[in-house]
Amino acid sequence: ADTIGIGSIVKVKNLSEEEKIFTLLGPWDADPENNILSFQSKFAQAMIDCNIGDRFSFRDEEYTILEIKSFL
Numbered sequence: 047a048d049t050i051g052i053g054s055i056v057k058v059k060n061l062s063e064e065e066k067i068f069t070l071l072g073p074w075d076a077d078p079e080n081n082i083l084s085f086q087s088k089f090a091q092a093m094i095d096c097n098i099g100d101r102f103s104f105r106d107e108e109y110t111i112l113e114i115k116s117f118l
Contacts, residue, residue: 050096050114052085057113058093069117070094 050056052070059065068090069082076084083090092104093111100111 048097048114050093050111053117055115055117056093056111058109059112060107060109065112071117 050070052072055067055069057065057067067081070085070090070093071082073084073086076082076087078087085091085094089104092102093109096102096111098111098114102109102111
């Protein structure tokens, strides 16, 4: 699980050093309240194909990828 894609569990941190974990699954499994995102969501699309250490921006906030695991 070197690159983020469908089935990834991703730990990110923002510039405030706040860490969050997101799981990217299909739209039928999405549960945003529990940080389970559809891979089709704009936030998930911003991090697709990123690797550990990469940075991406979403809604004027910058995030860094800390960890990537496989949901499977």
